[in-house]
Amino acid sequence: MENNKGMTISIKGLTKAFAGVKALDNVNLDIVAGKVHGLIGANGAGKSTLIKILAGVYQPDYGEILIDGNPVQILNPGVADSLGLSFIHQELNMVPDFNVIENIMLGLKKERKFGLLDWKATANKIIPVLVQVGFNKSPFTPIKEVSVAEQWLVAIAKALYKDVKLIAMDEPTAALSESEVERLFSIIQDLSRRGIGVIYVSHRLDEVIKICDEITVFKDGLLTLHEKTANLTKVEIITAIAGRKVEEFEHINFNYEKGEVLLDVKNLYDENKIKGVSFSLKKGEVLGLAGLVGSGRTELIMTLFGARKRKAGTIIFDGKEFTPNHPKDAVIRGIALVPENRREEGLITNKTLNFNINLPALSVLRNIKSLPFISMKKSSSITTKAIDKFMIKTNGVNSPILNLSGGNQQKVVIGKWLECNPKLIIMDEPTQGVDVGARAEIYKLIRSMSKEGISFLIVSSDVEELPILCDRVIVMANGQFTGELQSCAISKEEILHLSYAEPVQQYIYEQGRQ
């Protein structure tokens, strides 16, 4: 690992089409070891296709891959592995009940003694690698007791153990908090210093600019930009991703202060994660909920939505007491949820766009009001309406939901609530894994709906997003509120500052009521 035998991967004329649509079109690219190579582009732009071809999951239709000048054929993931290419996907695919060592050794040759596995000798070989990546828990900890950030360290340690030459990381910071991101970055820099190539795939531009030496942008299967980061500006990159200039959002201060209160939460507790939370939300207000991962944000909104058990506290919604015991109680009262993981929690992935849009409000589809039969005609016309309103890009109402890009899938998760006439829309990380163009459109939608009087409660880890989107931001730490920021005072620095602060929840509540 100490020598600088940098490997170069050259990609020449790579082309790959799916159902006639070119996912990659004549791509030429050199990836040099010892550099951090940022790969960005909208969803469906071709970056994951490229990664999957390198990983041996897909075969290219045309073109070739050269390693140090020698053509290679990566026929299956095993070949990629033996070439020293390693891939860490967003979902880390670890066995929760196995410990760190067992997860690292999964599929690898282990030390043996008298024909039996010798975990102690195996551990002795792995521990130095774990130390290198800065993993300082016991290597015998079950992986389910290890934070997501530390799981990333384990995944990187596994790659290092295999003496890897190139690591591709897909959205490594999606589930990490700000401080964990810093830690990961220092490890990535360490890797590149040691001559290991890193491909860094992410939607988070600021991070890519910060960590990457070179940036490559894909747009509709074409490589549109390949340049040293130092020579680029953020605007140039965004333009390359979107293919057009994306309008920058400026914060507009609403007169929400005059509106009536829609939601009033007093001293809410759950079993363990929420420890006395009080706040109120006015009609048409966009309220941000910031804080580190694990601070109780997701638990708070899930409790409000009836998907988690309450222990104490009162909720007044729309003038009446609200005791949600099941999400359906929330939906009946006019609360909608856009959950964090759209594939696991937001979409019926084996169904069509039409099916998903109409699921929450099936009774609207009745032909005869008193009979529960649904009209297919009505369902397609509602879907068409949603496609128009949300500018969903699709081949038609009946196209499978997985054929849509991430941004458009997210619009479906929002759009499916339209017929329920929600008064409050709760969103958890609404732009996670969404490309720049669709992100701007989602911001616009939130704005226009809030003007119609719909309130929003938005959980976000994206500290760039909160200031431009929210009228007010509440910051959480350890299950309690640590502070509240009003429109103009919302800034990245203040949010981060409060994220690490001690709770002062009673004070904030009183202030919020004035």
Added chain:
Amino acid sequence: MNKSISKNESRRRFFRFIGKFGTIVFLLIMITFFSIMKPRAFATVRNLLNVLNQSSLLIIIACGLTAVVIIGDFDMSVAITASFSGVLVTGLMVKQNLPIWFAIICTIAICALCGMINGLIVTKLRVSSVIATIGTGGIIFGLNYAYTSGSPIVTGIPKGFLNMTLIRLFGKIPINIIYMAVIVFILWIILNRTELGQRIQAVGGNSVATKLSGINVDSIKITSYIFSSVCGGITGILLSSVIGSGNSTAADSYLMNSFAAIFLGSATLKDGEFHILGTLIGVIIINIGFNGLAIFGMSNYVQYIFQGAILVCAVALSSISRIYANK
């Protein structure tokens, strides 16, 4: 370059076709083969009606079971419920002297109760569906023996009950086919054109997302189990009328056949999704095969080998095609 793309594309299209229509192509090949080889015995209206008639009861029970399989669960008690239902309906008429219609209604109600209990155990007690229904299946089997002490109910069954399955419409079409068609139609409408059906399909696709869309997943699951048990019950009633007795193990063999048909059906027309029409075609494939092999004079065991092989091959072909269609 264009040539290589179009070659890939046509390969993908081929596998997409095989994935969806492979089983139907196989059914057509089988029918053509038997028709050419045994035109007089196989390719007659009479034989065709015969196959459909034989398939009817299996189709009813399998379509009900499909509702449970769609939500991602298994109902291992459905065939035992069907056997129990046959014993119960004849017993209620013979031992308790209930009128035919009332015995049938009572039997179906008890079957619905069995389904509800299955659903409650799975949703509220959080027992995995296979374990829960093997358990309730055992209980139902025991109750069945307790009711009859194991001896079949043969004598004293009213003529009207036996005639229920003997009628032929227009002097030709066995009435069981009509019963089957009506039940399949009702189930198809429920699953595809009602709110309940959409919710059942949603639970099967992603139960977490369904719950977070404000739908009571538990009650949807319980309803699916009731569909399964009620259809099992109807099959049991019709079967006891056909064989003229209430036998405590009469319908037990329907379990494996139903699952075979359902999984064959999932490889038909849709990409690995369970659906009523697929199950219907699945049963027909199995029974056309049985029928043709019987006409060729093959013994019973060949038919079972055929059933096992066709099931594994069809599902394997469909999943492999799906991989190649996207590669």
